[in-house]
Amino acid sequence: MPAAIPSDGHGPDILVAGGGLAALCAAIAARRTGASVWLVDAAPDTLRGGNARHGRNLRVAHDGPTAHVPDRYAVTELEADLRRADPGADPQLLHRLAMDSRDVPRWLAAQGVAFQPHAAGALPYSRRTVFLLGGGTAMVNALARTARRLGVRVLHETTVEEVAPGGHAVLRAREGRAEVCARAIVACTGGFQANRPWLRDAFGCAADGFVNRGTPYATGRVLRALLDRGAAPVGHATHAHLVAVDARAPADDGGIVTRADGMAWGLVLDRDGRPVRDATHETGSARYSGWGRRVAACPGGLAHVILDNAGVARLGRRVYAPRTMADTDTLAQTLGVDPARLAATLAREGPAGGPPWHVLSIRPGITFTGLGVRVDPDGRVLDRCGAPVPGLFAAGMIMAPAVLGGRYLSGTALTVCAVFGRRAGEAAARHAHA
Amino acid sequence: MPTPDTMILDEARRQMTVCVVCKYCNGYCDVFRAADRRPALSDADLLFLANLCHHCRNCWYACQYRPPHAFAVALPAALARVRVLSWRRFVGLRPSPGGLAGLALAATLLVPLLAVLLVPAETLFATHRGPGAFHAVIPRDAMVWGAALAILGPVGWVAVAMVRFWRAIGADTSGPQVAAAVPLALRDIVTLRNLSGGGAGCNDRDDAASGARRRAHHLVLWGFLLTVAATLAAAGAHHLLGMRAPYPWISAPVLLGTTGGVALLAGVAALAWIKHRADPAPEAPETRTAEWTLLAVLGAAAASGLALLVLRETAAMGMLLALHLGTVLAFFVTLPFGKMMHAPFRALALLRAAIDRQETARPHARPQDP
Known part of the structure; x- marks a missing residue:
């Protein structure tokens, strides 16, 4: 014993x-x-x-x-x-x-x-x-x-x-x-x-x-x-109850502060640079879990929120600061996507105020299973x-x-x-x- | 190469950023609500927040991010370090903890030593009774000029530090704003509202709710103020009424001083007991010596004052008087360099917080359900 x-x-x-x-x-x-x-x-x-x-x-x-x-x-x-x-x-x-x-x-x-x-x-x-x-x-x-x-x-x-x-x-x-x-x-x-x-x-x-x-x-x-x-x-x-969290969050126990935001006023791209859209346009707390499911469905369970200067200001203080890219080429290089296609996507759907671009990479954060x-x-x-x-x-x-x-x-x-x-x-x- | 100061401030900023996002501790004290209004967390913000912190330790025990979590949030220690940094920065000088303790001890022993050297033994060790007995041992002029020098220098230094601190944390406030906030800040000081843990009490020793430290601090604060009042009453009796110390048992200086001394001694003993028994995990070890030094100086001053009162008609009076004056000297010469700086700086931080509260007290729309 x-x-x-x-x-x-x-x-x-x-x-x-x-x-x-x-x-x-x-x-x-x-x-x-x-x-x-x-x-x-x-x-x-x-x-x-x-x-x-x-x-x-x-x-x-x-x-x-x-x-x-x-x-x-x-x-x-x-x-x-x-x-x-x-x-x-x-x-x-x-x-x-x-x-x-x-x-x-x-x-x-x-x-x-x-x-x-x-x-x-x-x-x-x-x-x-x-x-x-x-x-x-x-x-x-x-x-x-x-x-x-x-x-x-x-x-x-x-x-x-x-x-x-x-x-x-x-x-x-x-x-x-x-x-x-x-x-x-x-x-x-x-x-x-x-x-x-x-x-x-x-x-x-x-x-x-x-x-x-x-x-x-x-x-x-x-x-x-x-x-x-x-x-x-x-x-x-x-x-499962999923919410979008910052990709830099610790593997366990990140709790409330790693929850990601800004998806609603930025452009969300998947790993391959394709836009991820939110047809529901939720703004209440349901937006967190909606984006959790959406990023879980992305290839590799990874997505990137692209924000302009105004978007970052709206974001407020974060535990993980967004990474800032001076221009679209640097952004494309960082994300590993085709620059020309990224420029076209940003011109069509991106936030109007960039560059510079601010990037938050997000992953699905699991809270409990079902x-x-x-x-x-x-x-x-x-x-x-x-x-x-x-x-x-x-x-x-x-x-x-x-x-x-x-x-x-x-x-x-x-x-x-x-x-x-x-x-x-x-x-x-x-x-x-x- | 970052300086130690930059590292202390950056670490506090890193931790406080987690707090600003998390917000779970907002019910405990003014620190988190004030931080909420200053999400940029500039150096000046941190100096303000650190001095607003009453070190109740609730946020340590409530923290989901405290070590061993990777975020390693240990706010009581981080803010204690910023407080010490702020005192050093605005006072302009801060001895090592050992140096501070040595200075206190040297000042305490200096007066008895001078008494032995300068006062004839047959006077120093004689029994003196009745009005003027104290001055028979230590001449009045020496006492008054010594006191003036010992008090005015450090108090002036502290005043300059306070002005400099206020310039850092309150330069954007107006006279009317300050005037309106003073009653609020005074109330916070005399009630120690920030040691109520939002109604739950503090985590004085461990994660159990406790009101012991708040009560002990009340004893120290009010005991201290009563001894100050006793000194002022003695000066008044001397100059206005022509009375000469030692004063009778039933007189304002002795009643105030006795009550104050007993309260101060009891409060210091209780604070020392709590500090001794407390879980050290939330503490910054390097800030502890200065805290013990202040408790020792206050305790010695109260104890020697009470002993002087009881034994003033015996042959021990001369040396006890010298010792008591030595402890008072130690209090004042260490004033700008030790833990006592928490009092003026916390008062200013509470004033600044009260101004912010008034500014944001306007009714506003209800935010959504979380």
Whole structure:
């Protein structure tokens, strides 16, 4: 038995796999019922929190203004918005999500999470979302502290390799493997966006151009294990939430600041110098994911945004400054395309103010994948016949494709994680006590 | 070849650029909201932002880009380095941390040494009672002229540095703008609003919310101001009422000085405890000696002042008086070169931030949902 994995003869009541928002909520909720809980996170303590580290806001229904969110956003309105974004969404889960979202800010605050007062004026106006004070990492810090204080046993740098009905799991730490028998397992390990071979299976060679915006520990290993054990799949492996990011972004964990912009007022060219057009002309936040899909469809998963001086000024401050080319020939040389054809394209469709030209190269940035496991509103994993698999629960992005399979609405991922994490943790604890 | 100053400023600019794009920390303090209005992040902007930073460390613990992330954003340390740079640049001189500590120690010991050398032992180690007892040990003229020289020089130097700093960060403001913003800045100073973490408290020791450092700093600030008030009250008693020190227990100088001294000592002890126990990861190690030096000088001044009060009717009074005057001398001679420069420069940075807030307070259209 590896030293990092406790070997006191028996496993915990509840084993929570994962370390993000759903995992933390499940662990806290289960522990608060009195169950013994292990939280098993593949990431080291310094990179804990899964993709919640990069989160910012949660979409919640509310009947009137509070300190953290103005105006009103009725449950029915949230439910309708979600259904419009994903007409195929599971109606039972959708209803649970919308109903429970109302209590999310109160419950998270009770676990130590701080929200930003909207009256402070430092936020973009939003009646649909509450903003985390300090962002997702601050939330993760607060929840991890609460979990530890309550007595949740946290195992970092430990991977859940296998899960089986009845609550059996195989864990691997640096020192070796160990079998653990819990009364229930809550799988909160998200999608497979950090798993290159699986991405290549799903997206073909376009996947080689993907940049993972979040945690490098989202390997999808538990998702695969659940599907192999008979869990019903939901969503599609070929779906993903993509946004256009700067091509210089780090391979993982680039988060919010690498997101690219300027496509709407510049000319976007693919690797071979052919214009990439946006027939939708979206200007809201949907433009980010629209361009994510579009650049994913480009050869090599690469495109270039060409801006003139006015376009760069409109861009504002960026983490990665655009590269500036004095003339069209230099631009053609840099992009490796035919100068005459590029000049013609720019004359026909380019921004009017150049040269000089400013170039931002962009790639598809993957936020989460679209294949998950089917669960009931209490997070019980369902098999292909719709029956619960005993002792197996799932929450967060691993089951989110059932409700977020369509267009992404800001703040919904964290809400799914908080709502179903808490529900699954409580249901797993009931199962363990039964 | 970039100079060390250029490297410090460029590194702060690189990190702050991530902050300006990310914006997650905007709820914590004025630094991020001020940076939002200055996306160009010029050198002057960074000098301003660094002095606006109260070093609450919330942004370190909340940062998704802190080490080991490749972006390696470590803003508390980066801004601490720019602060020290700004003090050196506008004061024109900054000794090494060891030199600063040595200067403080030398000044503290200088007065007792002079007392031993110049005051006859039978006077220095005698028991003196009643009005005029202090001046029986150290003549009034020596004390007044010594104090004038020790205080006016450093305070004048600091004033010049403040003018130069304001020229760098506030040259584009008008008199009426400044006048309108002064009450806001004063309120920020006396409440330490920027140490509230946007309502969540600060990360004094680790990622747990805490109000301890803010409370300790309040004790230091108000204790310090009370001791200044005690000094002014003593001068008033001397010149206006013709009274001679030491003053009775129930008198303005002694009551103010005792309250202030106790508050200052308690605050310094609490700050030292917090600093000692705090996670060092967010800190710039090379800025720490100056912080410890200031705490030591303030603590020594408060402790020796209180000891002088308690033991003023014993034979220890003479040397305690000399020691206390030595600590006060140490405070003033290190004033322009040490951590104490945070106070005048932060006051100016808060004033500049208050002007910006007023300018952008006009109601504007609602931006779209994010």
